Amino acid sequence: MTERRVVITGLGVVAPGGRGIGELFDALLAGQKHVKPISLFDASGFATRIGGQLDDFSARDYVPKSYRKAVKVMARDIEIAVAAADLAVRDSGIITPGLEGTPTIEPAQLGCNIGAGLICADLDELAAAVNTSTTDGKFDIRAWGNAGMQNLTPLWLLKYLPNMLACHVTIIHLAKGPSNTITCGECSGILAVGEAVRAVARGACDAEIAGGAESKLNPMGLLRQGLLNRLVTNNDAAGEAMRPFDRGHCGTVIGEGGGLLVVEDRDRAMGRNARIYAEVVGFGAGCDPDGIKYPMATPRGLINAIGAALADAKLRPDEIDLLIPQGTGVPAEDQAEAQCLKQALGERGTKVPVLPSAGMTGNLFAGAGAVNLAVGAMALQRQVIPAAINCSDVDPACGLNVPNQTTQTPLRNVLIAGYAVGGQAAAMILRRHQA
Amino acid sequence: MRRRVVITGMGCVTPLGHDVETLWQALLQGKSGISKTEIFDASTFPSTFSAQVKNYRMPEHLAKRHEHAGRHTSFALGAAEQAWKQSGLGESKAYNPDRTGIYMGSGEGNLDFDNFTSMLIDAWKDGKLDTAQWGKLAFERLSLHREQEQEANMVVAHLAAEFGIRGPAFNVLTACAASTQAIGEATMILRRGDADVVMAGGAHSMIHPYGVTGFSRLTALSRNNDDIPGASRPFDLTRDGFVLGEGSSVLILEEFESAKKRGAKMLAEIVGYGSSADAFRITDQDPDGAGAASGMNAALADAGIGPGEVDYISAHGTGTKQNDQVETRGMIAVFGPEMKIPISSIKSMVGHLIAAAGATELVSCVLAIRDQIVPPTANRNTPDPECPLDYVPLVARKAKVETCMKNSFGFGGQNDSLIVRRVRE
Numbered sequence: 127m128t129e130r131r132v133v134i135t136g137l138g139v140v141a142p143g144g145r146g147i148g149e150l151f152d153a154l155l156a157g158q159k160h161v162k163p164i165s166l167f168d169a170s171g172f173a174t175r176i177g178g179q180l181d182d183f184s185a186r187d188y189v190p191k192s193y194r195k196a197v198k199v200m201a202r203d204i205e206i207a208v209a210a211a212d213l214a215v216r217d218s219g220i221i222t223p224g225l226e227g228t229p230t231i232e233p234a235q236l237g238c239n240i241g242a243g244l245i246c247a248d249l250d251e252l253a254a255a256v257n258t259s260t261t262d263g264k265f266d267i268r269a270w271g272n273a274g275m276q277n278l279t280p281l282w283l284l285k286y287l288p289n290m291l292a293c294h295v296t297i298i299h300l301a302k303g304p305s306n307t308i309t310c311g312e313c314s315g316i317l318a319v320g321e322a323v324r325a326v327a328r329g330a331c332d333a334e335i336a337g338g339a340e341s342k343l344n345p346m347g348l349l350r351q352g353l354l355n356r357l358v359t360n361n362d363a364a365g366e367a368m369r370p371f372d373r374g375h376c377g378t379v380i381g382e383g384g385g386l387l388v389v390e391d392r393d394r395a396m397g398r399n400a401r402i403y404a405e406v407v408g409f410g411a412g413c414d415p416d417g418i419k420y421p422m423a424t425p426r427g428l429i430n431a432i433g434a435a436l437a438d439a440k441l442r443p444d445e446i447d448l449l450i451p452q453g454t455g456v457p458a459e460d461q462a463e464a465q466c467l468k469q470a471l472g473e474r475g476t477k478v479p480v481l482p483s484a485g486m487t488g489n490l491f492a493g494a495g496a497v498n499l500a501v502g503a504m505a506l507q508r509q510v511i512p513a514a515i516n517c518s519d520v521d522p523a524c525g526l527n528v529p530n531q532t533t534q535t536p537l538r539n540v541l542i543a544g545y546a547v548g549g550q551a552a553a554m555i556l557r558r559h560q561a
Numbered sequence: 562m563r564r565r566v567v568i569t570g571m572g573c574v575t576p577l578g579h580d581v582e583t584l585w586q587a588l589l590q591g592k593s594g595i596s597k598t599e600i601f602d603a604s605t606f607p608s609t610f611s612a613q614v615k616n617y618r619m620p621e622h623l624a625k626r627h628e629h630a631g632r633h634t635s636f637a638l639g640a641a642e643q644a645w646k647q648s649g650l651g652e653s654k655a656y657n658p659d660r661t662g663i664y665m666g667s668g669e670g671n672l673d674f675d676n677f678t679s680m681l682i683d684a685w686k687d688g689k690l691d692t693a694q695w696g697k698l699a700f701e702r703l704s705l706h707r708e709q710e711q712e713a714n715m716v717v718a719h720l721a722a723e724f725g726i727r728g729p730a731f732n733v734l735t736a737c738a739a740s741t742q743a744i745g746e747a748t749m750i751l752r753r754g755d756a757d758v759v760m761a762g763g764a765h766s767m768i769h770p771y772g773v774t775g776f777s778r779l780t781a782l783s784r785n786n787d788d789i790p791g792a793s794r795p796f797d798l799t800r801d802g803f804v805l806g807e808g809s810s811v812l813i814l815e816e817f818e819s820a821k822k823r824g825a826k827m828l829a830e831i832v833g834y835g836s837s838a839d840a841f842r843i844t845d846q847d848p849d850g851a852g853a854a855s856g857m858n859a860a861l862a863d864a865g866i867g868p869g870e871v872d873y874i875s876a877h878g879t880g881t882k883q884n885d886q887v888e889t890r891g892m893i894a895v896f897g898p899e900m901k902i903p904i905s906s907i908k909s910m911v912g913h914l915i916a917a918a919g920a921t922e923l924v925s926c927v928l929a930i931r932d933q934i935v936p937p938t939a940n941r942n943t944p945d946p947e948c949p950l951d952y953v954p955l956v957a958r959k960a961k962v963e964t965c966m967k968n969s970f971g972f973g974g975q976n977d978s979l980i981v982r983r984v985r986e
Contacts, residue, residue, distance in 0.1 A: 171696030199843065224840070234855065238838060242734070244669055244712050247771075253681040253690040265678045267770060271605030275774045283775030284843055284972065288713065289735045293973030296840040302855065305838035305975055306742060309713035309734045317731055324749065330836075330859075345692055345699070353705040410755075413663065413730035417718035418627070420709055430659055430727055434755065547709070548718040550730045 129327040133559060135400040136218025136388030137500040138210040140339070142178040142381060142487045146213050150497075151504045154486060154512040155532060159365030161379050161488050164343065172348045174357040176364040178381030178488025179343045180206070188212040190225070193298055199281045200294060201245045202382065206493065207291035207339040208298065210386040214335060215299060218388035219400055224300035230398070237303035237331040238296045239322040240386070241314025241338030242288035243492040246346035251278070295335055295386075303331035311546030312452060313411075314338045315385065315495030316554050320409035322389050332391045337496030339384025342489075347380050354421040354547065356456050368489070370453025370482035371460050371524045372517040378454045381488025385496030387503075403503035407539070408441065408555035410434025417549020423459035425452070425466045427551030428543055432470035435553040441539060443474035446555070448511055448540045450498045453482030454489055457521070464524035467543070478541075479533070480526045481505070485515035495544040499554060502540040506558045510534050566751045567820050567827040567984055570650075570813035571924050572643025574636040576612035576806050577911045580643055584921075585928045587910065588936040589957045593790035594911050595804050600768050601674075608782040610789045611768045612806030612912025627719055629706040631670035636809035636917075637716045637764035638723060645724060648813040648825060650758065655823040662728035662756040664747035666739025667716035667809075668765035668916040673707040678770075716764050720811075728756045734916065736971030737877070739763055740810070741919025745834030745979055747814050757816045763917035764809035776805060779844075781881055791940045793913075795878035795906035796885050796952045798945040803879040806912025810920035817984075827984040829927040832964075833866070835859025839974030846887045846970065853891025856976030857968060861895070864980045866964070868896045871980070873935050873960065875922045875967045876952075878906020879913055884970065889948045891968075903960055905953040909939035919969040923979060926965035930983050935960050 137147040142160035144150025153160070161178045169175040185197050185205035189212070197205065215222055222236060223229040259266050259274030266274075284290055289307040296305055304325050308318045315338025322336030342351065351357050358367045358377035368379040395402055412430025416422075436443065449471075452463055468475030483501050484490070490497055505511060513532045520528050538558050545551035571581050576594030578584040587594070597603075598611045619627070619635045620642070627638055650656045680702060684695035709715065717732045729750060733743050740763025747761035767773070776782050783802035785792040794800040820827055837859060839852035846852065861868060877888055896902060907925050914921050929935050934957055941954040964982045971977075 168692040169696065171693030196843070233840065234837070249681065249692070249695065250690050253685055256678060256681045257685045260682055263682065265675075265682060267602050268605040270770065270774075271603060271607075275606075275777060278774065278778055280778045280780070281844065282778050284779070287734075287736055287972060289971060289973045289975060290843065292735075292838070293843055293975075296838040296974065297842065300840050302838050302840045302852070304836040304859075305735070306733055306746065306836065307735050309732050310717070310730070311712060311714050321731075321746065324753065328749070328753075345695055349696070349699045349703065350708045352700065353703065353708050411662070411729035411731070412659075412727055413717070413721045415658075415721045415725050415727060418629070418715075418722045421705065427727070427730070431729075434729075546714055548712060548714040549721055550714055550717060550732075 130329060131392035131405060132323045132326045132389050133392045133395050133405045134387050134403045134503050135390045135395050136214040137503055138214025138217060139385040139497050139500050140206050140210045141383030141497055142180060147500050147504055157515055158486060160486055161364045161368050163364055166343050173359045174348060175361045176367055177343050177379060180382055185209050189298060199285050201285045202341040203242060203245050203339055204291050204294055206341060206384045207240055208294050210339060210384050211295045211335050214386040214388050222299035224298050231333060233300045233302035235303055235332040236301040237305060237325055237334035238292045238301045239306040239318045239334055239336040240291045241308045241318035241492045242291050243340035245286040246344050247286055249345055291339060301335060310550040311548055312491050312494055313544040313546045313550050313552040314492040316544050316552035317411060319387060319496060319499055320552060320554060323406045323409055326389055326391055332394050334389050335386055336389055337386035338492040340492035341382035342380040342491055343382040351380055366516055368455050368485050369516040370455045370484055371520055371526055371528055373519045373521045375455045375457050375460055378456050379488040381490045383487060383490045383497060384493030385500045387499060402559040404506045404556035405559050407557045408435035408439025410438055411552045414549035420547050423462050424549045425463045425545040427549055428466040428545055429470045431551040431553040432543060435555050439555045443471040446478050446539050446541045447537045448505060449478045449480045450502050450542045451480060451482060452544045453484050461523045464526050476525055477527055479511050480528045481511055482514055482517060485517060498542045502542050502556050506537050506540055506556060509537050564752045564754060565817035566748045566814055566831045567817050568812050568829045568927060569815045569820050569825045569827060570644035570648030572640035573810045573921060573924055574614055574617055574639045575808040575911055575921055576614055579617050581924060588907050588925060591937050591939045592910060595789055595792060601770055606773055607777045607784050609786050612804055613768060614808050629710055630719055631710040633668060633670060633764040633766040634716050634719050637811060638719055640809040641720050641760060641811040644811045644813045653823050658725045658727045660728055660756055661726045661758040662750060663717050663720050663726055663730045664743045664759050664761045665717050666733045666743035666763040666916045669713050670711035670715060671766060671769055672771060673703055674769055676702040720760055735975040736973055737915055737918055738969040738971035738975040738977045739916035741967060741969035741977040741979055744920060745977055748831045748834050751814055751816050757819050759814045760811060761814050762811035762920035765914060765916035766807035767915055768805055768807050793880050793909045794940040795880040795909050795938055796948045797941045798943040800880045802881050803913040806914045808914045809917050810924050829930055829981045830984045832982050833860040833864025833980030835863055835978045837976045841974055846883060848887060850887045850891030850894055852974060852976045853888055853970060854894040856978040857895045860978035860980050870964050871902055871966050872962045873929055873965045874902055874904040875926050875965060876904050876906045877968050877970045878908055886947045889950060903935050903951050903953045905936055905938045907936050923967045926967055926981050929962045929965060933959060933962055
């Protein structure tokens with residue numbers, strides 16, 4: 127059965143350093159550093175008090191007026207997804223049936239697939255409700271059942287369901303095609319885009335809004351990553367703290383953000399003279415059966431994922447011109463990831479230019495993969511590899527080629543790879559589009 | 562010719578039995594798995610009952626290897642082992658872990674409720690939460706494993722570890738549609754040739770104080786505290802909400818030719834899958850059933866069959882006023898107002914297993930094909946004029962069943978439909 131070819135026609139990112147891919151990519155080129163002391167909440171009780179946070183951000187600026195009220199029932203993860211979708215759709219030139227104007231796509235032909243994290247309940251809101259139900263300083267579940275729970279808004283649960291990212295996006299854009307929500311930690315974004323590409327390729331719909339978004343900029347995010355012992359604990363030089371693959375790497379930094387892409391049937395995109403950033407030529411997934419041995423990182427799923435993506439693209443490793451990896455900044459994880467990348471790519475593994483993007487933004491978790499896909503698509507578009515941020519002296523135990531100079535160079539194929547605590551992994555190959 | 566996908570193993574851990582046959586017999590007899598909630602003190606909650614998995618313990622060898630597994634993960638491991646055993650893959654030379662994937666629709670793991678809640682109280686100062694104090698307490702009271710096991714990809718991680726799986730691995734969490742969707746997407750992966758075997762299904766437990774709180778605030782749960790076994794009443798005029806359940810079902814899906822080659826017993830074939838979004842409202846379903854219908858139509862088109870070829874529909878049938886009416890309208894839109902296809906909702910007996918619901922209901926479809934009998938909709942005593950179809954009320958019914966449709970709908974407007982059929986050579 128022949129599959130349709132699928133291209134990327136819209137990029138939308140919301141991340142520390144940029145709202146919109148142009149702004150984000152320019153920030154990368156300028157070597158900006160956006161990890162800062164956390165001000166979204168009082169982090170003074172935590173060993174780690176820095177993060178890549180979105181300042182002055184609200185989805186209100188990205189939704190139709192009629193939808194502004196709904197922002198109240200959006201967890202921050204949802205707000206990021208909604209904003210990124212708006213940016214991606216506008217960037218694509220498609221007028222979705224939910225937007226003003228004459229739609230250029232049928233509702234049933236527009237799908238949605240978004241990678242999401244475990245969304246934490248707002249602690250202030252929950253605590254205010256819980257503290258109405260105490261007896262002698264302890265939680266009184268009977269008082270809670272009787273009356274206390276009434277202090278939570280009726281829609282409380284719907285703020286936190288992972289599929290509410292896709293739910294709001296599909297409502298705003300009237301996207302009635304296939305819909306899905308992938309929850310596989312840090313590789314959720316690549317997996318979601320991969321699934322969306324497959325759906326378009328097999329003809330289940332003509333285009334999808336796909337990617338991932340997450341915010342761990344909250345006490346639970348700091349706590350859980352802290353328990354995993356993954357976090358940087360030196361708070362003094364925030365901008366320099368996140369150092370993927372650098373000799374000085376000392377942990378990861380929580381961030382928040384996400385990316386949504388418009389992936390589209392190639393013929394359709396060419397028919398409407400869309401700007402085509404790249405063609406998705408390869409996708410693969412894999413997993414590491416040691417995923418339950420956390421906190422140790424287990425990126426070995428990358429080997430099968432990259433192998434499958436290369437086979438899918440019918441490419442040899444030496445045809446990959448740029449690699450955008452996960453790069454969490456945790457020394458043991460970076461080293462293990464580098465070993466897997468080299469095993470998957472053979473000789474090319476030590477030579478291929480590597481761009482870890484998280485040095486600028488912090489670790490975006492479920493948002494990371496799709497932001498990296500957008501960065502990869504932009505690198506192809508502009509034929510440039512931005513210098514890595516906070517990786518000037520590569521850890522010899524990683525042994526990767528991480529350029530610390532921005533290089534204008536012919537780029538044809540870019541490989542984006544990611545893996546999750548828990549063992550899932552994904553890889554995608556983008557090719558420069560030539561009409 | 563596209564690759565065909567068959568089911569070669571099934572396993573269940575549910576409120577009506579910790580294996581497939583026990584569940585099936587209970588369903589055919591119209592038994593109820595619903596009782597007073599014992600997992601926590603729900604005596605003052607609007608709903609005091611639920612469909613709990615009772616007296617379940619993971620087999621010793623599994624418990625040893627998965628000591629940190631959360632409640633729903635322990636269900637999933639048990640269900641997966643049953644399915645694995647039935648498939649015979651463990652003993653087969655044909656088993657290749659690199660060509661085997663996992664596609665689960667599993668939910669988040671259980672919260673460390675007592676510790677988590679106590680911190681919200683102990684760090685509460687002058688009418689607000691002292692986040693700095695909360696942070697300090699958190700590292701004293703919460704533990705690595707209890708927190709990490711809540712991540713929604715951990716069921717997949719445990720299954721990969723137990724069976725040594727190294728192929729494509731996904732978790733979908735589209736609320737109540739998740740495991741139907743997981744099985745559908747797994748089918749697509751097998752068809753395309755990205756794997757030869759996929760372990761697919763769902764696992765979930767939301768029977769904890771905040772889970773029940775969330776659904777109570779949405780007024781989604783039945784409050785029929787006076788008639789607990791009769792509380793789940795899909796398609797009945799007097800229905801007043803769903804009954805929260807928990808559990809897991811896991812299926813082994815396999816590419817037809819390789820299953821045939823290794824002599825596997827093929828239980829049914831998955832021939833159609835459709836997914837769509839209502840894109841309507843965050844709280845309500847599209848009232849005319851158009852979203853539901855579009856998922857069903859997509860599945861029929863994918864299977865290449867007409868509505869007349871469907872012999873049985875396993876409904877989502879939650880027992881909420883809205884769902885059952887909208888679902889009925891959706892079915893009428895697809896099958897016509899004169900449709901005579903028997904429809905039932907086993908949620909009337911086993912409860913609503915949320916992310917694990919669809920997979921569990923699909924298991925009942927496969928058994929309906931095997932035994933030529935369809936399970937009833939229990940408690941469906943009083944017809945609802947808005948729901949005028951044949952819901953197989955109260956008593957199981959012998960029927961010719963070759964092809965079944967399984968529908969699932971999730972909060973957020975998610976619609977997923979599957980079509981399974983007796984395996985034809």
